[in-house]
Amino acid sequence: xxxxxxxxxxxxxxxxxxxxxxxxxxxxxxxxxxxxxxxxxxxxxxxxxxxxxxxxxxxxxxxxxxxxxxxxxxxxxxxxxxxxxxxxxxxxxxxxxxxxxxxxxxxxxxxxxxxxxxxxxxxxxxxxxxxxxxxxxxxxxxxxxxxxxxxxxxxxxxxxxxxxxxxxxxxxxxxxxxxxxxxxxxxxxxxxxxxxxxxxxxxxxxxxxxxxxxxxxxxxxxxxxxxxxxxxxxxxxxxxxxxxxxx
Numbered sequence: 001x002x003x004x005x006x007x008x009x010x011x012x013x014x015x016x017x018x019x020x021x022x023x024x025x026x027x028x029x030x031x032x033x034x035x036x037x038x039x040x041x042x043x044x045x046x047x048x049x050x051x052x053x054x055x056x057x058x059x060x061x062x063x064x065x066x067x068x069x070x071x072x073x074x075x076x077x078x079x080x081x082x083x084x085x086x087x088x089x090x091x092x093x094x095x096x097x098x099x100x101x102x103x104x105x106x107x108x109x110x111x112x113x114x115x116x117x118x119x120x121x122x123x124x125x126x127x128x129x130x131x132x133x134x135x136x137x138x139x140x141x142x143x144x145x146x147x148x149x150x151x152x153x154x155x156x157x158x159x160x161x162x163x164x165x166x167x168x169x170x171x172x173x174x175x176x177x178x179x180x181x182x183x184x185x186x187x188x189x190x191x192x193x194x195x196x197x198x199x200x201x202x203x204x205x206x207x208x209x210x211x212x213x214x215x216x217x218x219x220x221x222x223x224x225x226x227x228x229x230x231x232x233x234x235x236x237x238x239x240x241x242x243x244x245x246x247x
Contacts, residue, residue, distance in 0.1 A: 042073030050209035088236040090114040099163025105170030109137030171198040178224040197240040
């Protein structure tokens with residue numbers, strides 16, 4: 001299959017995940033060798049932390065207070081190692097994001113940056129409960145000259161509605177992902193679109209202890225999405241999906 005062309009507004013930072021390594025190194029004041037070691041160990045450290053300290057009843061507090069900068073290395077390693085997948089998510093955003101965009105659980109900010117670079121996007125609302133992630137994403141936006149187009153918050157802004165909602169690698173970390181879908185439905189404008197992915201799977205060796213995999217929770221999730229949203233076709237071979245409301 002021929003390679004899909006990259007939109008010109010994304011191309012300037014396309015090959016290095018919007019300067020991700022440079023941003024991590026400067027934000028955390030690390031030398032390049034130390035950064036590489038921490039990126040290599042990030043996933044394992046997050047798994048160990050999850051096995052040791054994670055409790056679904058205290059999930060929000062875990063992500064707010066426990067993960068600290070370890071989550072930056074875990075997410076950074078994933079984004080750099082799975083670049084082909086991340087590239088496709090950015091193309092999906094470029095195809096569909098417009099107007100006022102919510103990036104729920106924005107993490108290291110890569111998808112927020114991509115949305116902010118889209119000329120059809122007016123404003124991006126980055127939302128994440130981890131204060132270090134928020135600070136890092138804000139730092140990245142400043143470095144890329146996007147501060148005026150991105151708003152940062154811990155919670156979804158009250159009484160806001162959105163033309164586009166993006167939510168990557170978050171739903172599997174919630175104790176009740178169906179309720180989050182219903183919240184998205186509530187705040188999405190009638191002609192808006194929501195772009196999602198999920199992975200309700202802990203892994204063959206339980207390497208993803210922070211992922212929800214309860215069969216009843218997963219069943220309710222799929223029932224909820226199928227009764228409230230209609231899928232919009234996209235040409236990219238990946239697990240992320242785009243939807244609009246049924247009505």
